[in-house]
Amino acid sequence: MSPDNYVYLAAILFTIGTVGVMTRRNALVAFMSVELMLNAANLVMVAFALARGNLDGQIATFFVMVVAAAEVVVGLSIIITIYRTRRSTSVDAASLLKL
Amino acid sequence: MTTLETLAPVAANGMFTVAWLMIAVPAVSAAVLLLFGSILDRIGHWIAVAAVLFSFSIAACLFAEQLLSAPDQRAVGVVLFDWITIGSWKITAGLLVDQLSILFALLITGVGALIHIYSVGYMAHDERKRRFFAYLNLFIAAMLILVLADNYLVLFVGWEGVGLASYLLIGFWQHKPSAAAAAKKAFVMNRVGDLGLTMAVMSMLALFGSSAFVDVNARAAGLTPFWATTIGLLLLLGACGKSAQVPLQAWLLDAMEGPTPVSALIHAATMVTAGVYLVVRSHAIFETSSVATTAVVIVGTVTLLVGAWIGTSKDDIKKVLAGSTMSQIGYMMLAAGIGPAGYAFAIFHLLTHGFFKANMFLGAGSVMHAMDDDVNMRHYGALARVLPITSITFGMGYLAIIGFPGWAGYFSKDAIIEAAFEHSTLVGVAALVGAGVTAFYMTRLMLMTFFGEKRWREGVHPHESPKSMTVPLIILAVFSVGAGALMNFWIQDWLEPATGAQVREVSLVPGPIGWATLAVVAVGVALSWWLFGSKPVPEIAPVSSNPFTVAGRNDLFGDAVNNTLVVQPTMVLARGLVANDDAIIDVGADGLGSMFAGLSTQTRRLQTGQVRTYALTMTVGAVLVGLVFILSQLG
Numbered sequence: 001m002s003p004d005n006y007v008y009l010a011a012i013l014f015t016i017g018t019v020g021v022m023t024r025r026n027a028l029v030a031f032m033s034v035e036l037m038l039n040a041a042n043l044v045m046v047a048f049a050l051a052r053g054n055l056d057g058q059i060a061t062f063f064v065m066v067v068a069a070a071e072v073v074v075g076l077s078i079i080i081t082i083y084r085t086r087r088s089t090s091v092d093a094a095s096l097l098k099l
Numbered sequence: 100m101t102t103l104e105t106l107a108p109v110a111a112n113g114m115f116t117v118a119w120l121m122i123a124v125p126a127v128s129a130a131v132l133l134l135f136g137s138i139l140d141r142i143g144h145w146i147a148v149a150a151v152l153f154s155f156s157i158a159a160c161l162f163a164e165q166l167l168s169a170p171d172q173r174a175v176g177v178v179l180f181d182w183i184t185i186g187s188w189k190i191t192a193g194l195l196v197d198q199l200s201i202l203f204a205l206l207i208t209g210v211g212a213l214i215h216i217y218s219v220g221y222m223a224h225d226e227r228k229r230r231f232f233a234y235l236n237l238f239i240a241a242m243l244i245l246v247l248a249d250n251y252l253v254l255f256v257g258w259e260g261v262g263l264a265s266y267l268l269i270g271f272w273q274h275k276p277s278a279a280a281a282a283k284k285a286f287v288m289n290r291v292g293d294l295g296l297t298m299a300v301m302s303m304l305a306l307f308g309s310s311a312f313v314d315v316n317a318r319a320a321g322l323t324p325f326w327a328t329t330i331g332l333l334l335l336l337g338a339c340g341k342s343a344q345v346p347l348q349a350w351l352l353d354a355m356e357g358p359t360p361v362s363a364l365i366h367a368a369t370m371v372t373a374g375v376y377l378v379v380r381s382h383a384i385f386e387t388s389s390v391a392t393t394a395v396v397i398v399g400t401v402t403l404l405v406g407a408w409i410g411t412s413k414d415d416i417k418k419v420l421a422g423s424t425m426s427q428i429g430y431m432m433l434a435a436g437i438g439p440a441g442y443a444f445a446i447f448h449l450l451t452h453g454f455f456k457a458n459m460f461l462g463a464g465s466v467m468h469a470m471d472d473d474v475n476m477r478h479y480g481a482l483a484r485v486l487p488i489t490s491i492t493f494g495m496g497y498l499a500i501i502g503f504p505g506w507a508g509y510f511s512k513d514a515i516i517e518a519a520f521e522h523s524t525l526v527g528v529a530a531l532v533g534a535g536v537t538a539f540y541m542t543r544l545m546l547m548t549f550f551g552e553k554r555w556r557e558g559v560h561p562h563e564s565p566k567s568m569t570v571p572l573i574i575l576a577v578f579s580v581g582a583g584a585l586m587n588f589w590i591q592d593w594l595e596p597a598t599g600a601q602v603r604e605v606s607l608v609p610g611p612i613g614w615a616t617l618a619v620v621a622v623g624v625a626l627s628w629w630l631f632g633s634k635p636v637p638e639i640a641p642v643s644s645n646p647f648t649v650a651g652r653n654d655l656f657g658d659a660v661n662n663t664l665v666v667q668p669t670m671v672l673a674r675g676l677v678a679n680d681d682a683i684i685d686v687g688a689d690g691l692g693s694m695f696a697g698l699s700t701q702t703r704r705l706q707t708g709q710v711r712t713y714a715l716t717m718t719v720g721a722v723l724v725g726l727v728f729i730l731s732q733l734g
Contacts, residue, residue, distance in 0.1 A: 021714045030710070095708025 006047035014040035027079045027089040031072075038068050107313055108176035108195055108249070114157075114164050115175045118194050121157045121204065122247065125150045126240035132233035140229050144222075147232035148215045151239055155208035162201050170596060173198055176249055176313075183252075187308060195249035195312060199597040202446065203246035203369075203376060206453045210368045211239050213571035217461050218360040220567035221468065231271060231358065238264035242369055246376060250311040251300045254377075258296060258341065261370045262289045268365060269357040281353035288350040292340015296377075299333035302326065312380065319383035327384060331391025334381050335398065342374025342428050344402045349657040351425055352409070355417040359464030362417060367424045367460050368453040375428065375449055378435040379442050379598055386438065386599075395436030396522065400529045403429025405655055407536035411543065412651025414640055415474045416463045419544050420456070423500065426533060427452045433530060434515045437522045443591040443600040444518060448511035450590075451582050455499035455507055458575035462493035465568055466548060469561035476547040477638050478556050483549040485561045488569045490549045492576035497545050499579040501538040501620050504609070507583030514605065517612045527612070534616050538623030546632045554638050 013036055020033030042061045049057030083089050111118070128150035132143050139146065165173045174197035182192040196204075215235060222228045241260025248254035270282025303310050306326060307318050319327070338344065343351035354366050365371070378385065378395060385392050406426030413419045431449050434441035467474060469486055483490040499506040502513060516534060520527030555561070563569065591602045609617065643649060650656065 018718055022711055022718065025711075030714075091710040094710070097708065 003044075003047040003051040006043055010040040010043040010047070013037075013043065025090045025092050027082070027091050027094075030091060031075055031079065035068065035072070038064060108174040108197060109172055111175050111177040111196075114160055115177055115196060118157065118161060118175075118177050118196050118247070119179060121154045121208070122194075122240050122243045124153050125236040125243070129233045129236035129240060132229055132236065137229075143229035144215075144219050144232045147236045148212065148219065150236055151208060151212040151215050154239065154243065155205075155212050158201065158204040158208045161196055162205055165196075165198070165201060174597065188304060190250065190252055190310065192253050193249040193311075194247040196247065197597045198593050199376075199379065199446065200246045202450060202594075204243060206450055207239060207242050207246065207369050210453055210457050210575070211235075211242075211364060213574055214360045214364040214368075214457065214461065217363075217464070217568050217571040218358075220565045221360055221464055222358065223565075225358075227271075231268075234264055234267045234271070235360075235364070238268065238365060238370070242373075245373055249313075250309070251296075251303060251315070252310045254380075255296060255300060258337075258373065259293065261365070261373065262286065262293070262341075265289075265354070265365050265370055268361040269354045271358055271361065272356070275356065277353075278356040281350075281356040285350040285354050288347050289340045292337045292347055292374075295333040295336025295340070299330050299337065302330050302333065315381075316383040319387055322384070322387055324388065327388035328390045331381075331385050331388045332394060334377060334384065335391060335394055338374030338377045338395075338432070339398060340374075341377070342371050342432065343425050344374065344398050344429065344432060345405055346660075348402060348405065348425055349654065349661055352418050352421050352654055355415070355421050359417065359460060359467060362421070363457045363460030363464065366421065368457040371424060371428055372431065372449045372453070375431040375435055375445055378432065379445055382435075382439075382442060382598055385436075392436050392438060396433055396526060397436075399429045399432030399434070399436055400526050401429070402426070403433060403533040404529060404536075405429075407533050407540065408647070408651050409654055410540040411536060412648050414476050416466065416476050416479075416544065416548065417460070417474055419476070419540060420460055420463060423537065423540065424452075424456055426537060427456065427500070430512060430515050430530065430533070433519060433526065437518050439599055439601040440521065440603065441515065441518045441600075442598040443594045443602075444511060444514040446594060446598070447586060447590050448508075448515055450586065451499065451507035451511045451579075454575055454582050455496040455579035458572060458579050459493055459496035459500070461568070461572055461575065462489050462496065465489040465564045465572065466493075468564050468568070470555070471559050473556065473559070476544065477636060477640065478554055478559075479548045480551045480554040480636065481549070482561060486549075486563050488563060488572060492569075492572040492579075493549070494545070495576040495579045497541050499583070501541055501624065502534060502616065503620075504617070505580075505584065507579050507581070510583035510587045510605075513609065513613050513616055514603075516616055517610065518603075520612055531612075531616060531619055535619035535623040538620040539627045542624045542627035543631050546627065547636055550632065551636055554636065 017033045017035075017037035017040060020036065021030050024030050024033065042064055045057035045061050045064075047057075049055060049061075079089055082094055086093065125147075128146055132139055132147060165175075174195065177194040177196065179192045179194065181189065183190040215232070218231065218235065222231055225231065238261060241257050241264055243257070245254055245257030245261060248257060266282050266286045269285050270279050272278045273282075300310055303315055306322070307314050309315070322330070336347075339347045351366060351371065355362055357366070385395065403426045406422045406424070406429055408422075410419050410422030410426060413422060427448070431445045431452070434445035434448065466479065466482060466486065466489060469482070469489075470479065473479075495506070499508040502509040512534065516527065516530045519530040587605055587607075591600060591605070594600050595602060640652075643652075653659070
């Protein structure tokens, strides 16, 4: 089987995610875009694993999903905390750490 | 010129093997007193006194043993340990107990013990008494290393040790800025002399491969004239620093800021005479260079006149005595420079001077004790009746220093003057004039202090000092009277093997030069009495335009000369270096710093705080990294 279509799909998803991270002000949406990029990468790895007939890519995907889950927990809690104190989830407003 | 070889020392046995205890006991005592702190505040001074008495007893035993042994068995070398081994140099730390060093050891420990005992009374009310005695012990140990060393490097250890002790003791009353400054001045000026000694020792090591006295004496005759003169002059520079000889004389007068027992022990009786010891000990080198010996004679003659001159114009009793010390050491230097004819007399005068000058300094301390630490003689007067013991013992020292027939100085100083006349008439006349001036200023001191009418300040009630102070005075007074007659017929024969001194005829009846000296001394005394005894002494020093008085009161402008020749050029140089530092080095360093500061200000702008900018940067970076990977795969 050819992984071409999967790779095209993953490339489209990754591009959407990248553009989303760079353009959206809402932290939640940016976060969703990051997830989209991760999953695009996952899709590529699964597709190639299937094409090559071994499980390496699939196992790597599991690791990515576990790490992503953990990251979501931390990231979401940060976003919620920022929202509670500043009543906004705009990433442009959260620039207090710069000199 | 014939060089008299000194005998090689015989190996140590019996009592001589424990000679090192003489040094070790005061050194350990000093360490104990300093380390154990206030636990020893109440008994510390007695520990110090006991340590010095112990050293004295060892010195006395060794001296007795030397007296009993055959003349060629008297110089004993005690090997202690291998000290430095580098390449072909092997330097052994050892002691040389010979006829010369044992006399010094006796003087140092004997007068030292008396001064320790005196200090128990003098320093009774000082809070830091324990520390004072620790420093005194340290001094005794270092001075014994200096005189007992068997080579120049070990001697140098003692040389620096006494310098340290002198520094600590001059500045002992460190709360007085003048004392602190005087201590620093003494230390710095001594460094100049030490430079000479260090270079001399290095030259010896380079030329002879050894700094032991035996090797240096044996090979000195083979030196080229250039090196003999160089080493001789360098040694003389060292001697000038330690012995406060012109041109390094200025520190001694300021050194009187220290407690009076210190002035008596270090700056009159022992340490300042180390220069004379060095010259006599290095006689083999000086005998091969007539330039160096002439320089020694000139230094001695100039200093004996300068010191006496300063002594005539000072009102501070200790400074008169300090000027006198310089002058008397000048006599010793002069004798040491004359050559084999003078060595024994240099040491003879050194010993008698050690007794009578220590006696007079301690007497001055006793007077100051009575007068609430006032040192101005114009505030004294008529003290003979209230301080009978002090004035009588001081009188003995006075008669000894002016050379009254029968007293100690008469034998030792007259012998030097006679030797000076044999050397050259000019030097002899200078020595003769010095004797007259000595009589003048010492009579002035006696008259202003003990006689005349009372000029005491309000509220001063003079009283005789306690026994611990008067007993050492009495003992020293006895030696001031008797030491000369005791040693007159003996010391030349005794020292002959160690110094190669030529034995001269001495007699109790003065020769023509002796009579001339007595006449000059009598003139000095009479002149002094006419000026200061026959009419009241003004309580404030009269303003004088007499150039002699003005120069004398200003220490012959010694400080001014040092300032112009050394201090000012150094300051100018230092200021120049500071300006260079500010203008070039600082600007360079600051420029480098501000360059990085500016650069980082620019780089900081990259940190916008905009998350989306960071995301863009990351993406661009990732794309670039990816491109590099891909291109490198293609290539």
